Amino acid sequence: MSRQDDxxxxxxxxxxxxxxxxxxxxxxxxxxxxxxxxxxxxxKPWTLIARSYVDxxxxxxxxxAAAPDDIAWLLAEVERLRDWITDLDPAARF
Numbered sequence: 293m294s295r296q297d298d299x300x301x302x303x304x305x306x307x308x309x310x311x312x313x314x315x316x317x318x319x320x321x322x323x324x325x326x327x328x329x330x331x332x333x334x335x336k337p338w339t340l341i342a343r344s345y346v347d348x349x350x351x352x353x354x355x356x357a358a359a360p361d362d363i364a365w366l367l368a369e370v371e372r373l374r375d376w377i378t379d380l381d382p383a384a385r386f
Contacts, residue, residue, distance in 0.1 A: 294386075300367055309360045313353030331356045 293301075313331050331353055377384050 296367065296370060299363065303360060303363050303367070306360055311357040311360060313357040 311331050374386055
């Protein structure tokens with residue numbers, strides 16, 4: 293099994309999307325605030341994925357929430373490019 297096959301298998305086994313990131317808790321002062329974010333599917337229970345200072349948590353949650361769609365797109369693009377290369381050179385091996 294190739295690495296691409298491994299990635300596709302993990303993606304297929306993941307909770308179906310779309311996923312979303314949402315703030316569920318904010319504590320502390322303005323200078324020392326901590327936030328908890330979750331990424332979930334609308335029909336599934338919340339799963340805590342990150343707890344950190346406010347400056348990075350939102351972007352982390354957004355990245356994780358977008359990952360399934362981004363990975364699916366990247367896998368399709370790899371396949372498209374491999375097909376294109378094979379059309380140019382039928383002897384190409386991957």
